[in-house]
Amino acid sequence: MDLVRRVSAMAEIARQARVRGRRIGLVPTLGALHDGHLALVGAVRERTDLVVVSIFVNPTQFGPEEDFAAYPRNLARDTDLCIAAGVDCVFAPPADDLYPQGPPTWVEVEGPSARLEGASRPGHFRGVTTVVLKLLHVVRPHVAAFGQKDAQQAWIARRMIHDLLLDVEVVVTPTLRDTDGLALSSRNAYLSVTERVAACAIPRALDAAREARTSPEATAESVVAAARAVLGAEGTLRVDYVELVDAGSFERATSLDGERLLLVAVWSGRTRLLDNVTL
Amino acid sequence: MDLVRRVSAMAEIARQARVRGRRIGLVPTLGALHDGHLALVGAVRERTDLVVVSIFVNPTQFGPEEDFAAYPRNLARDTDLCIAAGVDCVFAPPADDLYPQGPPTWVEVEGPSARLEGASRPGHFRGVTTVVLKLLHVVRPHVAAFGQKDAQQAWIARRMIHDLLLDVEVVVTPTLRDTDGLALSSRNAYLSVTERVAACAIPRALDAAREARTSPEATAESVVAAARAVLGAEGTLRVDYVELVDAGSFERATSLDGERLLLVAVWSGRTRLLDNVTL
Numbered sequence: 001m002d003l004v005r006r007v008s009a010m011a012e013i014a015r016q017a018r019v020r021g022r023r024i025g026l027v028p029t030l031g032a033l034h035d036g037h038l039a040l041v042g043a044v045r046e047r048t049d050l051v052v053v054s055i056f057v058n059p060t061q062f063g064p065e066e067d068f069a070a071y072p073r074n075l076a077r078d079t080d081l082c083i084a085a086g087v088d089c090v091f092a093p094p095a096d097d098l099y100p101q102g103p104p105t106w107v108e109v110e111g112p113s114a115r116l117e118g119a120s121r122p123g124h125f126r127g128v129t130t131v132v133l134k135l136l137h138v139v140r141p142h143v144a145a146f147g148q149k150d151a152q153q154a155w156i157a158r159r160m161i162h163d164l165l166l167d168v169e170v171v172v173t174p175t176l177r178d179t180d181g182l183a184l185s186s187r188n189a190y191l192s193v194t195e196r197v198a199a200c201a202i203p204r205a206l207d208a209a210r211e212a213r214t215s216p217e218a219t220a221e222s223v224v225a226a227a228r229a230v231l232g233a234e235g236t237l238r239v240d241y242v243e244l245v246d247a248g249s250f251e252r253a254t255s256l257d258g259e260r261l262l263l264v265a266v267w268s269g270r271t272r273l274l275d276n277v278t279l
Numbered sequence: 280m281d282l283v284r285r286v287s288a289m290a291e292i293a294r295q296a297r298v299r300g301r302r303i304g305l306v307p308t309l310g311a312l313h314d315g316h317l318a319l320v321g322a323v324r325e326r327t328d329l330v331v332v333s334i335f336v337n338p339t340q341f342g343p344e345e346d347f348a349a350y351p352r353n354l355a356r357d358t359d360l361c362i363a364a365g366v367d368c369v370f371a372p373p374a375d376d377l378y379p380q381g382p383p384t385w386v387e388v389e390g391p392s393a394r395l396e397g398a399s400r401p402g403h404f405r406g407v408t409t410v411v412l413k414l415l416h417v418v419r420p421h422v423a424a425f426g427q428k429d430a431q432q433a434w435i436a437r438r439m440i441h442d443l444l445l446d447v448e449v450v451v452t453p454t455l456r457d458t459d460g461l462a463l464s465s466r467n468a469y470l471s472v473t474e475r476v477a478a479c480a481i482p483r484a485l486d487a488a489r490e491a492r493t494s495p496e497a498t499a500e501s502v503v504a505a506a507r508a509v510l511g512a513e514g515t516l517r518v519d520y521v522e523l524v525d526a527g528s529f530e531r532a533t534s535l536d537g538e539r540l541l542l543v544a545v546w547s548g549r550t551r552l553l554d555n556v557t558l
Contacts, residue, residue, distance in 0.1 A: 007444055011444075011446060015446075018297070019300075021298075098444070099442075100441060100442055100444075102438060102441070102442065102528075103388055103389045103390030103391060103392075103438060103442075104388075104389050104442060105386065105387065105388045105389070105408070105438065105439045105443055106386070106387050107384065107385070107386050107443075108384065108385050108387075109382055109383075109384045110382045110383050110384070110385065111382030112382060113382075129384070133443060134444045137444045137445050137446075138444050159381060159382060159384065162379060162381070163378075163381065163382075163383060163384040164384055164386075164412060164413055164416055165286055165290075165377070165379075165413050165416045165417050166416050167290060167294075167416075249381075
């Protein structure tokens with residue numbers, strides 16, 4: 001497996017692969033890989049000949065009070081996992097390579113970028129879309145994969161790719177869960193034992209919403225309330241938002257007609273956790 | 280010559296050209312072509328095998344009070360000029376193709392986008408960079424050409440391409456002038472005879488600045504003042520700005536050390552005209 005550190009080297013690998021007619025797949029990550037990332041790798045490997053995993057803790061998507069410095073970094077372990085998963089190329093560039101000196105260029109999807117995660121983390125999605133576009137330009141993939149666990153991110157990345165007329169197929173893979181139900185996330189490593197036990201109310205809250213959805217009298221309000229009740233019963237959690245959105249437009253949904261996503265953001269201790277369920 | 284109207288058709292032409300190892304060149308225009316555009320075509324043709332001229336009056340780079348509706352449109356004449364100039368492909372898409380429905384994605388270069396033209400035309404450069412990036416994604420050129428007449432636009436496009444890590448060579452061609460000295464521009468068509476005579480003070484002002492630069496006591500202020508004096512003597516002109524910038528950073532220059540650009544924006548009647556000279 002190739003470990004590629006420089007943008008110029010990655011661009012040359014992509015160029016040669018394209019010349020030879022190979023199909024390229026990209027899994028953009030912040031590293032600290034877990035089985036959720038490896039499921040993305042599997043989905044991309046089925047569709048392409050050259051699987052690239054990018055590992056880059058992107059500073060521009062973290063707020064000044066957030067966990068950029070503390071974010072787990074372990075390139076040796078990540079590359080071992082990638083080798084075992086049949087990845088062809090790990091692209092782990094230095095920040096200077098992805099952010100050349102000079103006035104920065106920003107890419108931003110209007111509308112949904114300012115809501116939910118965007119409201120709680122101002123500038124977050126601008127950082128995400130900007131770095132994803134740079135990675136797409138360097139790696140030039142035919143397929144890029146995002147996880148449904150970060151549903152809003154996946155929606156915004158897909159929207160950017162579509163609106164900017166990039167010829168990239170977007171694949172979104174289902175959320176993987178631990179045996180206790182908690183969605184896999186690199187940030188789970190921050191949780192103490194008691195914080196983790198409390199956090200397990202999140203998947204139970206999503207189950208309660210799904211259950212509430214089956215009632216003949218179910219409404220947008222009743223499914224949100226069912227999830228909120230479970231989260232509220234776990235006294236140590238702090239709810240950031242529980243919101244129902246239309247899966248197509250990512251606008252707030254006031255009815256249950258059509259595909260709906262129930263999105264949850266919750267603090268357990270000092271760790272912010274996301275999860276969601278399709279209703 | 281191919282006249283291509285749809286994004287999907289243009290993308291397929293670009294894909295096939297790339298597979299065959301042909302080098303693609305792009306000249307992005309708003310149409311109403313003149314010899315300045317054809318010089319861009321010539322510069323691109325020297326460097327590539329497939330020359331694409333895009334013709335698109337991009338709504339997002341016009342302000343609500345500006346001349347979007349009045350901007351000259353003449354596809355038949357433009358395509359005749361392109362055929363005569365040896366262009367391989369005119370790409371003239373409908374707005375719906377370049378701007379799919381849904382929340383828009385914007386691309387913006389921070390800093391210089393807000394000054395000079397950006398201050399006089401809020402949102403202008405955001406519209407320019409967004410549409411240029413879309414065109415680059417569809418046409419996938421190896422080379423793209425911009426005119427030095429719109430120096431700030433050329434600088435910002437180059438900066439965006441560099442910062443977003445696009446593998447596109449940027450070529451900037453010198454300003455062409457009519458026999459009366461006025462820089463070629465599609466907007467010259469708006470000028471009445473008397474407005475045109477007045478507008479010819481613009482190249483004279485640039486000459487005066489160049490002359491002032493040769494003085495041993497020349498300063499940033501003295502070259503700007505020399506240009507302003509010529510423009511001020513032409514009573515019917517209204518000066519928007521006269522500014523000296525560093526050609527590398529596009530920041531305002533307070534000295535004459537290093538390559539400098541003197542930029543001028545002037546209204547003659549209801550027509551806004553740009554010009555510049557390297558000092």
